[in-house]
Amino acid sequence: MRTYLDFEKPIAELEGKIEELRHVSDASGINIVEEVSRLRSKTERQLRQTYAKLTPWQKTLVARHPDRPHFSHVVAALIGDFTPLAGDRRFADDPALLGGLGRFRGRPVMVIGHEKGADTEGRVRHNFGMARPEGYRKAQRLMRLADRFGLPVLTLVDTPGAYPGIDAEERGQAEAIARSIETCLALRVPIITAIIGEGGSGGAIALAVADRVLMFEHAIYSVISPEGCASILWRSADQAAEAAEALKLTAQDLERLRLIDGVVAEPLGGAHRDPEVAIATLGDAIERAFTEVAGTVGEPLREARRERFIAMGRTPIA
Amino acid sequence: MNWLTNFVRPKILALVRKDSAPDNLWDKCPACERMIFHRDLEANLRVCPHCDHHLQLGAKARLALLFDGGIYERQDVRGVPVDPLRFRDRKRYGDRLREAQAATGERDAMIVAAGAMGGRTAVVAAFDFAFIGGSMGTAVGDALLEGADQAVARGAPFVVVTASGGARMQEGALSLMQMARTTIAVDKVKEAGLPYIVVMTNPTTGGVTASFAMLGDIAIAEPGAIIGFAGARVIEETIRQTLPPGFQRAEYLLDHGMLDMVVHRRELKERLVRLIGLVMPATSSTALVPVATAG
Ligand SMILES: [Zn+2]
Numbered sequence: 240m241r242t243y244l245d246f247e248k249p250i251a252e253l254e255g256k257i258e259e260l261r262h263v264s265d266a267s268g269i270n271i272v273e274e275v276s277r278l279r280s281k282t283e284r285q286l287r288q289t290y291a292k293l294t295p296w297q298k299t300l301v302a303r304h305p306d307r308p309h310f311s312h313v314v315a316a317l318i319g320d321f322t323p324l325a326g327d328r329r330f331a332d333d334p335a336l337l338g339g340l341g342r343f344r345g346r347p348v349m350v351i352g353h354e355k356g357a358d359t360e361g362r363v364r365h366n367f368g369m370a371r372p373e374g375y376r377k378a379q380r381l382m383r384l385a386d387r388f389g390l391p392v393l394t395l396v397d398t399p400g401a402y403p404g405i406d407a408e409e410r411g412q413a414e415a416i417a418r419s420i421e422t423c424l425a426l427r428v429p430i431i432t433a434i435i436g437e438g439g440s441g442g443a444i445a446l447a448v449a450d451r452v453l454m455f456e457h458a459i460y461s462v463i464s465p466e467g468c469a470s471i472l473w474r475s476a477d478q479a480a481e482a483a484e485a486l487k488l489t490a491q492d493l494e495r496l497r498l499i500d501g502v503v504a505e506p507l508g509g510a511h512r513d514p515e516v517a518i519a520t521l522g523d524a525i526e527r528a529f530t531e532v533a534g535t536v537g538e539p540l541r542e543a544r545r546e547r548f549i550a551m552g553r554t555p556i557a
Numbered sequence: 558m559n560w561l562t563n564f565v566r567p568k569i570l571a572l573v574r575k576d577s578a579p580d581n582l583w584d585k586c587p588a589c590e591r592m593i594f595h596r597d598l599e600a601n602l603r604v605c606p607h608c609d610h611h612l613q614l615g616a617k618a619r620l621a622l623l624f625d626g627g628i629y630e631r632q633d634v635r636g637v638p639v640d641p642l643r644f645r646d647r648k649r650y651g652d653r654l655r656e657a658q659a660a661t662g663e664r665d666a667m668i669v670a671a672g673a674m675g676g677r678t679a680v681v682a683a684f685d686f687a688f689i690g691g692s693m694g695t696a697v698g699d700a701l702l703e704g705a706d707q708a709v710a711r712g713a714p715f716v717v718v719t720a721s722g723g724a725r726m727q728e729g730a731l732s733l734m735q736m737a738r739t740t741i742a743v744d745k746v747k748e749a750g751l752p753y754i755v756v757m758t759n760p761t762t763g764g765v766t767a768s769f770a771m772l773g774d775i776a777i778a779e780p781g782a783i784i785g786f787a788g789a790r791v792i793e794e795t796i797r798q799t800l801p802p803g804f805q806r807a808e809y810l811l812d813h814g815m816l817d818m819v820v821h822r823r824e825l826k827e828r829l830v831r832l833i834g835l836v837m838p839a840t841s842s843t844a845l846v847p848v849a850t851a852g
Contacts, residue, residue: 401767401786401787402795403786403787403788403791403792403795403796404787404792404795404796405792405796405798405800405801405804407786407787408785408786408787408792408804408805409813410813411771411813411814411815412767412785412786412787413766413767413770413771413784413785413786414767414771414815416736416767416768416786417736417740417766417767417768417769417770417771417772418771418772420736420737420740420768421740421743421744421772423737424737424740424741424744425744440724440733440764441733441736441763441764441767441768441786443733444733444734444736444737445767448737448740460730460733461729461730461733462724462726462728462729462730462732462733462764463724463726467791468726471726472646472647472726472727473646473647474647481646482646485642485644485645485646485729486642486644486726486729486730487642487729487730488729488730492729493730496641496642496729496730496731498730498731498734545741545744548734548737548738548741549702549738549741551731551734551738552641552695552698552728552731552734553636553695
């Protein structure tokens with residue numbers, strides 16, 4: 240069963256009809272094959288029209304789509320010999336933030352990212368991708384490990400934000416995020432970030448202070464959720480669509496603001512319609528990003544990373 | 558680049574926040590709700606004489622409190638605040654900026670200053686909560702970077718006093734990027750072998766806490782200050798539980814190992830001077846050097 244978003248209603252109806260026709264017997268007298276192909280092209284047209292002009296709020300919904308490829312899907316498709324590594328050595332292992340060693344197109348890498356979970360049980364287990372301090376401390380540990388062995392780091396960002404809970408605050412959520420940023424900045428190995436779904440605030444940038452930051456076409460990256468922003472600035476979460484617009488949180492906006500380095504195309508109708516193709520395209524973009532930064536290593540690479548972030552916002556945007 | 562520096566020579570009343578209120582007015586303590594004679598409150602560094610509650614202290618009063626004789630040299634921060642997203646909620650961000658500038662007389666939420674503290678040069682960056690809730694946008698990132706460069710250039714300790722509601726939403730992802738930029742500033746000071754000391758005051762939350770505020774070599778907080786990552790309301794809505802008493806207060810953070818000490822405002826300067834003296838024993842190179850106009 241496909242999950243449709245509200246604005247996908249016309250698409251849902253067309254695909255519903257196609258599904259119905261498949262179960263109708265030939266005796267009904269309709270040329271089913273012809274009708275199905277007519278509906279198919281209509282669906283495609285509808286998808287093309289809808290997805291060509293998604294509003295920032297609609298993109299937010301696509302970025303959060305439950306069927307969207309998550310960390311585990313990307314890792315399964317792109318990382319060979321993936322060997323998860325667990326725990327922060329201080330308190331616990333956080334299932335909301337995963338990581339491990341593996342091979343990306345043959346080369347050993349460290350992969351770290353948020354996991355939202357694929358079904359209800361998974362989502363609960365992974366806390367909807369909202370990491371606790373131990374998650375960020377595991378990320379720091381794995382980054383330092385990568386640095387020690389000269390392994391490039393790939394981070395996959397997909398989180399509504401760091402977990403807002405009593406335990407998280409007591410164990411130093413803020414400190415854990417701050418140290419993660421510090422650790423990203425300390426790396427003498429390349430670090431590439433791909434924002435594959437939701438890049439929610441501090442919990443996202445904790446893994447995204449990178450040499451190259453890529454975003455999926457319908458991913459979002461924001462300082463606050465549109466709902467949170469609306470409830471503060473508009474005094475009502477109902478204005479989330481307006482807030483999404485104002486926050487400039489789409490991949491296209493962020494590329495224009497020069498805060499990210501590339502937008503990765505998604506299949507028609509979003510990554511969830513064809514995860515395999517989406518992930519393969521992402522893999523090519525990640526490979527290009529690693530190639531781009533491959534010429535610099537060690538201290539100069541670290542210095543260049545710093546300069547990139549210092550320069551942000553200083554160049555006027557056309 | 559124009560690096561004009563202004564000399565600030567506060568009068569006796571320098572510790573008084575720029576304030577149009579006449580001296581004969583009364584303030585109400587937000588904690589004990591008792592009335593305090595305005596002049597008494599200012600004379601007491603804006604600490605309630607009845608219950609010791611620490612009210613917010615403006616950036617200029619804070620600098621006057623920390624520097625010897627209340628004398629410091631302001632450092633110009635490059636660039637001017639802009640409205641990169643042309644953000645508009647119920648109000649234009651551009652208008653909010655102009656209003657905050659008119660109300661505070663400041664360009665943005667952070668002031669950077671250099672001067673003598675206990676006879677030795679120090680660089681201090683202080684938040685002005687009155688400026689859009691001390692929120693962190695590009696200008697605050699720039700101020701931290703400037704303060705760090707000044708500290709490194711002078712071989713001086715860098716003290717940062719926080720009072721911030723977090724990121725400045727009106728700058729969108731650009732405000733988020735300040736978490737990285739301010740961390741770079743802190744790293745520069747640490748790499749130069751200089752102490753970076755944070756003083757967290759009420760409130761210090763969100764992206765400010767989750768970046769430079771939590772990276773201090775030494776972490777100090779004022780009594781009762783709210784310090785945290787997520788806002789109390791967001792946490793309550795998420796977990797649907799009542800928060801424990803004292804949650805996210807300075808004393809609570811101290812209990813949970815997140816701070817080195819909670820220091821009364823009256824003792825803050827003395828404590829900073831002592832700490833800096835311990836981590837940076839005075840030598841000819843670290844003794845007071847006259848503050849020169851940077852080129
Ligand atoms: Zn009181």
